[in-house]
Amino acid sequence: MxxxxxxxxxxxxxxxxxxxxxxxxxxxxxxxxxxxxxxxxxxxxxxxxxxxxxxxxxxxxxxxxxxxxxxxxxxxxxxxxxxxxxxxxxxxxxxxxxxxxxxxxxxxxxxxxxxxxxxxxxxxxxxxxxxxxxxxxxxxxxxxxxxxxxxxxxxxxxxxxxxxxxxxxxxxxPTVREADGLAMSSRNRRLSAAARAVAPRLHEALERAAQLVRQGTQSPAEVQQAAVEHIAAEPAFQLEYFEVADAHTLQPLAEWQPNRPVVLCLAAYLDGVRLIDNVVVK
Known part of the structure; x- marks a missing residue:
């Protein structure tokens, strides 16, 4: 090399x-x-x-x-x-x-x-x-x-x-994840042990939201709210955004579009470190 x-x-x-x-x-x-x-x-x-x-x-x-x-x-x-x-x-x-x-x-x-x-x-x-x-x-x-x-x-x-x-x-x-679901990131090195222990909650919120999207019984706004509440239950997080968007245009969804993939994206601060993650739902 x-x-x-x-x-x-x-x-x-x-x-x-x-x-x-x-x-x-x-x-x-x-x-x-x-x-x-x-x-x-x-x-x-x-x-x-x-x-x-x-x-x-x-x-x-x-x-x-x-x-x-x-x-x-x-x-x-x-x-x-x-x-x-x-x-x-x-x-x-x-x-x-x-x-x-x-x-x-x-x-x-x-x-x-x-x-x-x-x-x-x-x-x-x-x-x-x-x-x-x-x-x-x-x-x-x-x-x-x-x-x-x-x-x-x-x-x-x-x-x-x-x-x-x-x-x-x-x-x-595709995103590579740790065994507990946390998306691998160079910034993860800056997390304290206590913060690292709760960090997988972000991926949990994404997966729960993805399941709601697949079920199709709740609106995009309701899916978003459920994810925000799941993250907010851990006070160590400062959520910057959680978006339910069209996977291609990245524009927020007001209602589901047939045969269009959805991307769930978030950014949050934990222990002073800004983390991002996403899940695509087809």
Whole structure:
């Protein structure tokens, strides 16, 4: 596994690979890797000749300076996990490499970013789209791999690929969970033991809501209320949102739409750590 730090070295590497007819996969991450990330890397290694994993804590997608400061950074541990998983190149850029000058371009994803994460984290998806666009241009992948825990992010990146005609296939994989149902996340490392013990309640709320959706006897608003009450029964949580939405448009549902998948999405603070999760109901 090679470790590259600059845009020029990555571009030269991928140009050589493309001339040799090799297929390139990109797995963008912010590091502090877990099994969810490694699942993407292993899948990419099966499908492509070259697997590039970027580890970059992108400042432009944080609207909370403290969250950015506390985000776990473990480059040595990440490197040790990546090589046996099939990573060919670890790209470890600095902020100066990714942003040699301040970015002034602004993306607008319309209704996709007016809800949930976009509504509660102004500028977040502009930062995501900016850094993902840069990584796509630098690595020129044939495939790019993302996890579905960030369901709204996948939808935004899919729109980005379509609107800017990136010549790549977007591949997404289901959320990987701990044995007790908690969605794997780099931020889980920041939870205290007491908080970690109650964290699975978020997934419980999602699964209970999913069962109500399948039964179809309650309205979207009633499903939402039941989930909110389940989470509120544990006072350690500060719920930011729980949405019952169309899985494709991400718009909140006032009533059920026949033959349309539903996504249940939430964000909550626990022990000062912001956690997100979702479940798709077909």
């Amino acid at each position: 090679e470790i590259l730090h600059t845009a020029a070295t990555l571009q030269a590497y991928t140009e050589t690979c493309r001339r040799a007819g090799q297929r390139i996969a990109l797995v963008p991450t912010m590091g502090a890797l877990h099994e969810g990330h490694l699942q993407l890397v292993r899948a990419a290694a099966t499908a492509c000749d070259v697997v590039i994993v970027s580890v970059f804590v992108n400042p432009t997608q944080f609207n909370n300076a403290e969250d950015f400061r506390l985000y776990p950074r473990l480059p040595e541990e990440d490197a040790a996990l990546l090589e046996p998983a099939g990573c060919t190149v670890l790209f470890l850029p600095t902020v100066e490499t990714m942003y040699p000058q301040p970015a002034v371009l602004h993306f607008d994803f319309g209704p996709l970013e007016r809800v949930m994460e976009g509504a509660h984290r102004p500028g977040h998806f502009n930062g995501v789209a900016t850094v993902v666009s840069k990584l796509f241009h630098l690595s020129r992948p044939h495939q790019a791999y993302f996890g579905q825990k960030d369901w709204q992010q996948v939808a935004v990146v899919r729109q980005l690929v379509a609107d800017l005609s990136f010549d790549l296939e977007l591949v997404s994989f």
